[in-house]
Amino acid sequence: MGISEADLAALDVKFAAVLPHLDERQRRLYLAAEADALGHGGIVAVARLAEVSESTITRGRLELASSAPVLGRVRRPGGGRKPAAERDPGLVPALEALIEPREIGDPVSPLRWTTASLRDLARELTAAGHPISAPTVGDLLRAAGFSLQGMAKRRAGSQVPDREAQFQHINTTVEQFLADGSPVVSVDAKKKEPIGDFARAGRTYRPKKKPITAPDHDFTFADTPVAIPYGVYDLGQDVGWVNVGTDRNTAAFAVESIRRWWNQQGRGHYPGATRLLITADSGGANSADSHLFKNDLAAFADESGLTVTVLHFPPGTSKWNKVEHRLFSRITHSLRGRPLTSYEVLLQSISATRTSTGLTVSAVLDDNNYPTGRTLTKEQRQMLLQRVQRDDFHGEWNYTIGPYDPSTAPPAEPEQAKAPPIPTEATYLLTHPALTGMTRDQFDRLVTELEPWRRTLAEAEREKRKGINRRGYNPGFGFLDHRHRVLAAVLSHRNTVTLTLAARLLGRDRNTLSYHAHRTRPLLGFAAPDLAAILAQPRRRTHPPRSIEALQNEITAYESNIKSGSS
Known part of the structure; x- marks a missing residue:
């Protein structure tokens, strides 16, 4: 007996309602059950209505007749396409060979990263006889423990001897000065800033789709005005002072910044002070081996009557200086996303720097000239060496310069006899x-x-x-x-x-x-x-x-x- 049209119409309605909600295996089993219910000719009729192959329904009938149904799987074990690494055993070694010369970092680290892109690796592997797509290369790299990472500035600079001991020495000395009520300042020069309509990093709140505009290229010339902010951070008062120079970052400019801070701010905060502690890094204008910096500090000590103690951070550790993360970081935040079109804009932006902990900042403009090429005479160097008292612990980093006292000055050495005249x-x-x-x-x-x-x-x-250092000249x-x-x-x-x-x-x-x-x-x-x-x-x-x-x-x-x- 054939299948009636009414049965086929009813079956078509059921298929339209049920099949979209079934997965591959469930569809196969359901269609096989309906075909068995129809009897002779059921496989052909169901295959035509469900638009599947007759072999699919046949496989479903075999699964229904099996005494051990496979639960939780859509396909039988071993079904589906094999992974690329299994299909091509030489793929992974070829990928490792490509990555190895470009690999960066510790090869035994659990996370490694490579400089080649996925598309580059896929193209080179395909050319070498290992057809593969870029996404599959990414899967293989992740399985091997690779990940995309950016550079992290975490490694310290050169490890100098007694690095940690110098940190402890600075910390102990600072605590002693603060406990005594003496001023302690951290000094350094911030990076040079061009003055003009130049783009700056950072974002600020603006009306939607109305950003501050700047030229798409920043071109500076020899006559472009520049600003050199030299910061003096008072640790005891939590007050910042910035002397904005317009010429060069020299030893004279560094000491002039300290002198201005003392005359305009420090003297009022410490009226009875007799000594001053300065912490600075070991390079730049306030370098630890700069005779000019020490000589100008000696002149400042004579003018102010202060005994100046200087502690330099070891080379490669300037970011530990307090002025960096307590003053300069806040100033950078204040200057974000706005062009420094004039010195007045820069001074007002720096002076507006505030923090919830009470930091206040003052800024002044220093338009003096600070020429380079200054040198000290032999007599000036000898006198300076007599005035600089080096500490027993790393005297090249830690020293004290007091006001000049003629009564304690060592006797002058007799002049060397001049060479006799040539006959x-x-x-x-x-x-x-x-x-x-x-x-x-x-x-x-x-x-x-x-x-x-x-x-x-x-x-x-x-x-x-x-x-240029003239050491070794004649x-x-x-x-x-x-x-x-x-x-x-x-x-x-x-x-x-x-x-x-x-x-x-x-x-x-x-x-x-x-x-x-x-x-x-x-x-x-x-x-x-x-x-x-x-x-x-x-x-x-x-x-x-x-x-x-x-x-x-x-x-x-x-x-x-x-x-x-x-x-």
Whole structure:
């Protein structure tokens, strides 16, 4: 007996209502049960109404007839597509080989990360014969313990000896000063800020879709005004002071900032203070090894009458200084998201800085000039070393400078005896034409012609050395006048007499002549054409005289040849 149209219509309504709510396995079992209920021809009819294959219904009938139904699964065990790593056993080793050269961090860490993107890795793996998609590469990396991470600034700088001990020393000293009611300040310079219509990081509340606009590119030029905020944070009063410079961040600017804080704010907070503690980092204008900073602090101590103690944080630990996270962090918050179009805007923004704990900040403009290239004379350095009292614990970081007291000043050291004058007869002997290759008048003309060039080169060297440590410049060598410098250069150039013998005749050290001959030899290139031709003659190839007797014999032989040639 066939299946009636009424049964098929009723079955079609049931399928439309029930099948959308069933998963794959449930649909298969339900359709198989309906096909069995219809009898002969039921598989074909149900397959047509449900729009599935007849083999699907057949599998459902077999599952219904099974005595051990599989619960909780849609597909039988082992069904579905195998993972990419199982289909391609060489995939994971190939991926590790690509990542290994680019891997950053500890290879045994449970979390590693790589610089290659998923698409780059997928493209290279596919080209190597391992077809794979970028999402699958991400799955494999996560399974291997990789994750996307940003850089974290957590590693401290160079580990110097007694780093922790210096922190303890600073903390103990600060507590002693605060308990005594003496001022304690933390100082440092904030990064240079350009003044103008420049974009700044940070966000501020504005009307919707009306942000503060700025040019899409920030271009600064040599004449672009800049601001250099130098902060002085008073730990005892929780008060900040910022001296905004307009020139350069130098030692003079750093000490001037401290001087302004004391005269305009600190003196009023500590009327009876006799000492001041300053904590600073070890670099920049207030560097621990800056003689200029110490010298200007000594001048400030003389003016204020304060005994100034300075404690420097070890190198690489400047962020531990209180001024960084108690003052500068709050100022950065105040300056966020707004252009610093003028110095007035900057000063008002800094002065408006407040915190719920009571921090107040004052800011002033410092338009003084602070040129670079300052140096201390030898006498100033010696006097400074006498005034700076180094602590027993790391005196290069911890020292005290008190007001100048003439009664306690050590007696002045006697002046070193000046070098004796060079004998005239020695100069006359060494300028003989047999040695210089030119008459004495020609040699005098050479000295006169080279004098302007010497001054020009000396001025160029002074400009070049501005702001550079001069340690090692002329280390321990004496000084020669211009005439004998040229003489040493000519004798060394022509190799007609050893510098050892010339130094003995002139009463100077051999190293002194060698040093000045080396520095003066480039001047010989500015000689007049006739003199340059003489200097261009081939050097003496035999050994020059090493004794006075040999030198006199050579001069005698030269004069004899001249006489015989003239006769």
